[in-house]
Amino acid sequence: MLTLKCPFTGALLDETELNCGGEAHRKRFGPGSSDEDFETYMFTRENPRGVHFELWLHSYGIGKWFIAARDTETMEVYGTYPAQTTEPPQEVIDAINAKHPGWTWREFS
Amino acid sequence: MSTRLANHGRLIDRSKKVTFTFNGTSMQGFEGDTLASALLANDQMMVGRSFKYHRPRGVVASGAEEPNALVGLGQGNRFEPNQRATTTELFNGLTSVSQNHWPNLEFDVGAINTHLSRFLPAGFYYKMFIHPKPFWKHVYEPFIRQSAGLGKAPDKDSRDADTYEHFYAFTDVLVIGGGIAGLQAAKAAAASGAKVLLIEQTAHWGGRAPVDGGTVGDEPVDKFVEQLVSELETMDNVTMRNRCMGAGVYDHGYVLGYERLTDHAPGAQGPRHRLWRIRAKQVVTATGAIERPLSFAGNDVPGVILASAVRDYVVNWGVTPGDRVIIATNNDDAYRTAITLKQAGVDVIRVVDARSSAGLLAEEARQLGIRVDPGKAIAKVKGGKRVKKVELCNQDGIGGAREEVDCDAVAMSGGWSPVVHLWSHCGGKLIWDEANAHFRPDPKRPPLGADGDGFVVAAGSANGPLALGDVLTDAHAAGKAAAKAAGHKPKNTKAPSGDATEEAAMEPVWLMPANADIQLRMKSWLDFQNDVKVSDVQLAAREGYESVEHTKRYTTLGMATDQGKLSNINGLAILADALDAEIPKVGTTTFRPPYTPISMGAIGGEARGEVFQPIRRTPMHDWHDKNGADWEPVGHWRRTYAYTRPGESVHDAVNREVKNTRENLGLLDASTLGKLIVKGPDAGKFLDMMYTNMMSTLKVGKCRYGLMCSENGFLIDDGVVARIDDDTWLCHTTTGGAERIHGHMEEWLQTEWWDWKVYVANVTEQYAQIAVVGPNARKVLEKLGGMDVSKEALPFMEWRDGKIGDFDCRAYRVSFSGELSYEIAVAASHGQAFWDALMEAGKEFGVMPYGTECLHILRAEKGFIMIGDETDGTVIPQDLGLNWALSKKKEDYLGKRAHLRSHMADPDRWKLVGLETVDGSVIPDGAYAVGEGVNANGQRNVIGRVTSTYYSANLGKGIAMGLIKHGPDRMGEIVEFPGTDDKTYKAKIVDPIFFDKDGEKQNV
């Protein structure tokens, strides 16, 4: 039963107010892309045991999408930030580094 | 015999007699009794039968850990099986029946199993009942099912007479357990100013401290508890709830509380149970410890009871389970029971202490004249339905040279195990404590919260300490630590000093006598309810079921309704011994919520019957209901399937509506169709991505039918899009699609194209929308007057704002039926009045309302696809011949890239065609068209399937649409659809437009 902090309002949100939208920071491949890139974009998932970045929607609330950096094994949340970005903010990266030196997730580390 | 004492009984009110029944016999107890104490007071030693061998079972504990004393409680719509007598507060008129026997408790045919037990060891059923094969289903299993199960099932049609509710609570510190540790922890936390919620599963505060005695400061412990409770009651930042159990601990400080409000007063006002959904910054588990049984032969005979429980029955309820009691122990605490019994006037025949020496409490017992035998053990308890004799022997050895002693009860103590369940639910780890031979919480590895720090602190004996003083010190520190972790500043205070007689060390005793032979081990119970014995665990280990999970599952150890609260550690120790491994290496099974079973009613909460799920109603809902609506659930909406008239079948009603709409005038409540406003400078560009066809070029005032695909290429929705002004579009979605498509649009806008300037608003419920359909559609609107709805002023696929009659409206000239048709949107609040006006004005034009089935048939006659019928999540627009709606001009739209993949471009994909049965019959829903032969897996080859199939009253025959391999190239061919009714339906492949192929009827 997770709680996540809304990066827009600062409110602590209960999982029952939210919907998870799956892996975040996926790069869209449209017409002109290779079959392989399109498959990766659509289906291949990091599915890590540990640090993960995922999209969340405050569906029973303000209707905003945001991204949470969360550990899939310990449920620790390293930070949340608006979905309108292509990379995690530095403070979230710092928070992860503090707990997991040397971590990587796709192109981020 | 088991009897009520003349003295003692701190929890009962002897002036208030309570009458209850057990197996139909009327009995008496006192207010404050539990059902268990009252049964014991009435010398009801045997209270049930065990699960596997149907052995006689008596009360063995006094609280939530009880595995034996389970009864069927109440009657009729309040009957409840498997209720623990030890946690059931007695009330007048309580009815209880014992379980798992036939024909009755005293004489049970199933008890034959106990004589066969030698042939029914752990896992016997895996090795037997294999041949002959049909016997498992028809002979063996029915027999096993009948003899298994515990309580009787409630009547098949019974409806719970009680209600339940859910409750939210937010707190800084939640303290679970209102014993002395919980109270002290709550006080320490509350002193810091933290908001504290304290919950206790029983009706009483103080736990077992008042039973065990001792002093705190200068006060006897019971006085200290009273003061502490009243002090907490006056604190504004403390909420206290008894009869409220901490049921489970979940991620990020979520805790379930299970409050039993009226179990002790059935029929009282209000809900029976309340499920608390608690969010706590910190949780203190002050859940105490549970005494372990000792494993000796016959330890399951009624009258063999935990030593602490015996003490509870004497002190709390003034009941002794026997007149002549033998006590077996491996620790000092059991001497408290000896002393308590002796002081209550009960004959304590002997204390059998497996250790060679004991501490001060033993000395005190001796001084009271109690015989203490060190180094001794119970070899065997004799008696069937109650204890008659005990055979004693040396603890070291195999159980020879026995001495037989008469007695009628045995109090046993194998040491104490902290209640670590709640600590463990969410990942808290345990360490093995050698000195006390138990697992306790490892403070270095607590359950972790959202911030990565621990959010549970164990306090008091739940954390290991057992002595009064240590418990208070530990609990005080735990309360302070929790308050601090919750962001408060704890007061610099010391724990009150508790004082109780110092105890000598316990010695682990996992088997009595230590080298008991196999005959004794086969009678030494570990799990009393499931009938798992020492020999069973040893057998499991011998056969290679070595992991603790294997052993548990192979023997069913700890899988009974008490979930191994009494048996697990003993079983684990036997397993470790059998494997020659250390206990902590073997590990524990996983602790899962709930701590004790909680009612399904409470979990379900208020949402039953009519309020199970919300129902969405259109503005005209009540009118439909009064006018014969046969309702169909569509998502959370209710839509009218058809309007039946008195004496008319649904089928006839549908046919009448179909004909009337084609011939005269039909009205459809289309309000459930989704209506999304998409607005902004980039709205056109955005809709071009959302829809497969071009929406940015749509002219203001015009409508266009649009298709939506997922990024994966599959059709997900369709509907008419209207351009309202330069930067505003109104998108209609399917009934089920409004929220889904709104969410879909928002997701793309927020997570991919967040710099595009577009807003989306779901205005579905702001409008009532009515489809006015049929040759007389224009006439009725013209009769009402207002805006010009002529062919010239409002051509097909255009919309206008204006007035019809007195109603401000937006009229769309669209058709999903092939008829002259207008969909007219008015403000939701005007919907009913507008509907009434149309019905009134339509009388002379033959108006009739029609439902969703008629809608389906009308569109099928025209070959229009329906999302959810022609599509199922695997269908792409190309399959439906909708290539015309796939824009070739656009570089990109959702689904475009996906359609390029090899399987989606495959010419062998099934394609949409019309299907006309050769004999006019209706192809069954869901039928498949067959090809020649079978595939590599022996399945009949199929070449297509029907997607929509109806009887068309207008055409007087069955019509269908379907997806057929190479279908459009096979016009006129006959394909076969085998039904599940043994008939084969032959159908000709035809054009999917069955009616008015040139569209003359709608273009008038």
Added chain:
Amino acid sequence: MKHYSAFAVAREALRYHTGWERAWRSPEPKKRYDVIIIGAGGHGLATAYYLGKNYGIQNVAVIEKGWLGGGNTGRNTTIIRSNYLQDPSAAMYEKARSLYEDLSQELNYNIMFSPRGVMMLAQTQHEIRGYQRTAHANALQGVQTEWIGPERVKELVPIINIDGPRYPVLGALWQERGGTARHDAVAWGYARACSAMGMDIIQKCEVTGVRSENGRVIGVDTTKGAIDCDKLGIVVAGHSGQLADMAGFRLPLESVALQALVSEPIKPCMDVVVMANTVHGYMSQSDKGEMVIGGGTDGFNNYTQRGSFHHIEETVRALVETFPMISRLKMLRQWGGIVDMTGDRSPILSKTPLGGCFINCGWGTGGFKAIPGSGWGMAQLMATGHSPLTEAFTLDRFREGRFIDESVAAGVAH
């Protein structure tokens, strides 16, 4: 291997059951095997078993990080059915179901397959059409199912409320030869049979690396040393991503928690398995008497084997509505398992980009019922390079857009 029978039990009883031998040996790994299977769950053990039985490949090791059968094989709600819509699924699950019919006799281990019947309730018009479609498909697939009306539903399930005010029962898809089996026994029975064939089941042994040469697998590194092999099968459910990573390829998988619960045991009141997909819940009664209830999955990646309580609430609420008499029963235990879900929610049984390395994963919420069929097909694939049972379930289908989507029939849960 000592034969199990009532006679053997009686004979052993005379010596107090001290004569039983280990159900499976506990060997140290050899240097080399023809085939290594990673994962001693039901699917891994069944794969090994049919490699030996059908293809005579018995120089096989099954390597398990924890204890055999310790994953989802022992955490599911034990339902067995094959009333799937799509041909490849129906073939797979029907193969499994038919093997389950004789598995006790074949393994000489009572796995308690109980064909008590499985019904899937239709509670909307859409579901009626969906299940009627499935019934037609099943008839052509050789899967015996039938559409039944509400009266027959009530007859088969006396405790059901067919007139619920919110979602009345409109009928059901009924598979009479579907049912349940004892989940642990399936793993134990296969393990015992594999061991008897001379295969090595190596528990408490974690694979730490996959070794390859020239694009072919040559062995694995483990916590018990390096072991060579010609062929490798990865059958590790929720851990597939980690193993695939070691083998140098990636998977379209996500791991989420699926939850289930049981009530306290009561005397028999429901013989058949009932699935109610509109309200999201399913229930059966075990031979012990517990009502076994399956719930939903959390929407987020999770490796904790515990889930969120609101899903339990939703499931129980739906079932109290469907079976009102359970309101006064009590939930005894809830638990979670980590299930691996693919992009189309159907499994992957496939060759991989690494030569000689095969993968079997992605069973999501439906793996238990498939175990014998999955093992049969996987063994055929590994031994011969091709199996009609597995050919639709290849890894490359995601690239080709060739999905096997079972959700189309009225949003059926597994």
